[in-house]
Amino acid sequence: MTALTLRLQDEVFAIDAESVREILDVVPITEVPNANAFVGGLINVRGRIVPLADLRLLFGMDRPPPDVNTRIVVIEIDLDGEPTIVAVLADRVHDVSEIEAATIEQAPKIGMRWRPKYVHGIGKRGDEFIIIPEMGRIFATGDAGPSVSQKRG
Numbered sequence: 497m498t499a500l501t502l503r504l505q506d507e508v509f510a511i512d513a514e515s516v517r518e519i520l521d522v523v524p525i526t527e528v529p530n531a532n533a534f535v536g537g538l539i540n541v542r543g544r545i546v547p548l549a550d551l552r553l554l555f556g557m558d559r560p561p562p563d564v565n566t567r568i569v570v571i572e573i574d575l576d577g578e579p580t581i582v583a584v585l586a587d588r589v590h591d592v593s594e595i596e597a598a599t600i601e602q603a604p605k606i607g608m609r610w611r612p613k614y615v616h617g618i619g620k621r622g623d624e625f626i627i628i629p630e631m632g633r634i635f636a637t638g639d640a641g642p643s644v645s646q647k648r649g
Contacts, residue, residue: 497595501626502569502586505557510619510626511571513592517581520568539583541570548583554614554634573631582635595619595626
């Protein structure tokens with residue numbers, strides 16, 4: 497798997513590199529009243545309104561304010577059979593690297609602070625564990641709220 501690796505607090509996550517459309521510096525975020533905090537904002541990406549998710553909330557992490565390393569990763573996911581553009585906050589974007597399929601294991605059902613249904617698997621690179629989130633399931637869930645409806649146009 498070729499993946500973009502990024503950091504959320506002290507954890508490394510990987511997103512399929514083929515789904516990544518662009519990486520942005522932090523841009524103005526429009527808060528959506530009464531939306532779930534997990535996808536509580538919208539951003540403007542080249543004239544398109546894109547829902548912005550904070551995976552730290554979904555995975556039970558603290559939410560420090562953005563700093564010089566904070567980035568927004570714009571990705572395309574399949575949502576109900578439709579290509580959909582969404583964005584996620586990252587505390588830091590690392591690099592694009594190969595994660596060997598043989599090192600990816602199913603997330604354990606116990607002993608994790610993340611809900612296993614949102615984790616596709618856990619890979620290993622050297623001594624480092626890399627969490628591979630299930631982006632389609634994350635955005636398809638009711639936790640994502642009604643703002644995740646921007647289909648690719």
